[in-house]
Amino acid sequence: MEASSLGRLDLRKRFKPRIIGFLCNWCGYAAADLAGTMRLRYPANIRIVRVMCTGRIDPAHVLKAFKGGADGVLIVGCHPGDCHYLTGNYRAERKVAMLKLLLKDLGLEPDRIRIDWASAGEGERFARIVEEFVRRIAELGPSPLRGVLVEE
Amino acid sequence: MTLAIEHLTACAGCENAILDLGDSLLSVLRDVELVYAPILMDAPPPERVDVAILTGAIRTEEDLEKVKRWRGKCSILVAFGSCACFGGIPGLANLLNSMELLKTSYLEQLGTINPEGEPPRVEVPALTDFIKPLSRVVKVDYALPGCPPPMKLISKFFEALISGEEFELPAKSVCDECPLNSGGEKVIKGIRRWVYDEVDLSKCLLEQGFICLGPATRGGCGARCIKAGYPCRGCMGVLEGVEDQAAKMISAIASATSLEEVALEDLMRLSDLAGVLYRFTLPASIFGRKVRGARRG
Numbered sequence: 396m397e398a399s400s401l402g403r404l405d406l407r408k409r410f411k412p413r414i415i416g417f418l419c420n421w422c423g424y425a426a427a428d429l430a431g432t433m434r435l436r437y438p439a440n441i442r443i444v445r446v447m448c449t450g451r452i453d454p455a456h457v458l459k460a461f462k463g464g465a466d467g468v469l470i471v472g473c474h475p476g477d478c479h480y481l482t483g484n485y486r487a488e489r490k491v492a493m494l495k496l497l498l499k500d501l502g503l504e505p506d507r508i509r510i511d512w513a514s515a516g517e518g519e520r521f522a523r524i525v526e527e528f529v530r531r532i533a534e535l536g537p538s539p540l541r542g543v544l545v546e547e
Numbered sequence: 548m549t550l551a552i553e554h555l556t557a558c559a560g561c562e563n564a565i566l567d568l569g570d571s572l573l574s575v576l577r578d579v580e581l582v583y584a585p586i587l588m589d590a591p592p593p594e595r596v597d598v599a600i601l602t603g604a605i606r607t608e609e610d611l612e613k614v615k616r617w618r619g620k621c622s623i624l625v626a627f628g629s630c631a632c633f634g635g636i637p638g639l640a641n642l643l644n645s646m647e648l649l650k651t652s653y654l655e656q657l658g659t660i661n662p663e664g665e666p667p668r669v670e671v672p673a674l675t676d677f678i679k680p681l682s683r684v685v686k687v688d689y690a691l692p693g694c695p696p697p698m699k700l701i702s703k704f705f706e707a708l709i710s711g712e713e714f715e716l717p718a719k720s721v722c723d724e725c726p727l728n729s730g731g732e733k734v735i736k737g738i739r740r741w742v743y744d745e746v747d748l749s750k751c752l753l754e755q756g757f758i759c760l761g762p763a764t765r766g767g768c769g770a771r772c773i774k775a776g777y778p779c780r781g782c783m784g785v786l787e788g789v790e791d792q793a794a795k796m797i798s799a800i801a802s803a804t805s806l807e808e809v810a811l812e813d814l815m816r817l818s819d820l821a822g823v824l825y826r827f828t829l830p831a832s833i834f835g836r837k838v839r840g841a842r843r844g
Contacts (some may be wrong), residue, residue, distance in 0.1 A: 454798060459833055460835075463832060492815050495815075501834050
């Protein structure tokens with residue numbers, strides 16, 4: 396392996412992704428809570444914000460998380476059909492689909508945002524989602540926004 | 548009261564809008580003395596004025612210099628038009644940095660003949676890295692958005708200026724003034740494209756599936772584009788208390804699409820979201836510009 400790519404790998408190893416998680420009160424957050432009660436191990440890179448419903452998440456919240464230096468944004472809500480407010484999670488899914496397009500236009504990898512589902516009983520699933528997402532963000536590397544927009 | 552109208556990187560449309568006031572401009576000019584306006588008349592720049600109206604975007608170092616100089620010369624500074632308020636159409640250039648812009652214009656663009664790959668040699672003011680709204684550079688006393696600002700708003704502004712009353716922009720959305728707004732809940736049943744699909748000019752354009760920025764855009768224009776048979780493109784800027792026009796519009800589309808009739812894939816096929824949803828406001832948005840490959844230095 397060439398020296399330069401080795402150097403990059405080394406940098407990647409030291410990189411600790413900063414993830415903002417928006418979790419819905421009824422499923423995502425309950426799943427995270429369960430994961431904690433079950434003493435499951437999952438990466439500590441995620442900072443959790445509890446919202447009443449994923450449908451409440453404004454795309455501006457996500458953009459601001461990135462501007463503030465997040466490397467990835469994870470949204471976890473109720474499984475399709477299980478939303479406490481009937482359709483909030485479907486609305487969130489649509490916002491995320493369009494946000495991914497917007498992020499791409501603005502020079503950010505669409506994979507830096509992910510929406511997934513975990514019911515209140517799925518602590519393991521939640522832990523797995525976080526693990527997968529952190530791994531993906533670690534592959535992508537630090538957000539190109541880190542410290543760039545803040546100075547202006 | 549003395550007034551100066553200075554242009555930055557602009558198209559002169561704002562100056563035309565002021566001229567369009569017609570007769571009422573004459574009554575304004577009874578109380579306001581226009582001392583400097585290079586686009587409209589020939590007069591040397593004054594030492595001091597009461598009011599300076601600035602039109603256009605900050606695109607060059609010269610524009611930046613002008614804005615700072617006028618701030619020092621006037622008591623009331625007005626950001627006039629969408630370019631001055633949010634960056635406007637030129638603000639879309641923030642999807643590239645200044646080096647990429649020059650490369651595109653002088654080397655790559657179709658129709659460019661430049662076999663030696665020479666950069667332009669004429670001495671002109673350098674481009675700033677990115678376009679910024681006036682309010683991020685100096686204190687702005689009044690902002691009059693619009694491309695160009697609607698005549699009614701300009702009149703109201705001059706009236707307030709002369710009488711000393713407070714001037715405030717309308718806080719409601721374009722939908723609020725739109726003749727096609729039935730007032731009921733909006734349901735989008737399919738995404739359609741303006742150039743290809745047939746349009747019914749008696750029904751809400753957004754409900755028909757055309758991307759109309761009315762719900763995310765400040766009113767005050769009387770929904771003039773929609774009345775002319777064209778969807779709102781968002782020139783009045785984002786609604787009061789909202790930070791980002793694209794974010795707001797994405798929310799609006801997500802909440803209005805019918806879950807049965809519009810598939811997630813239909814939304815994923817929307818193209819050029821930054822160009823469409825930030826058409827006039829990219830420099831004033833949360834990111835302000837494209838990020839990758841756009842670092843300084």
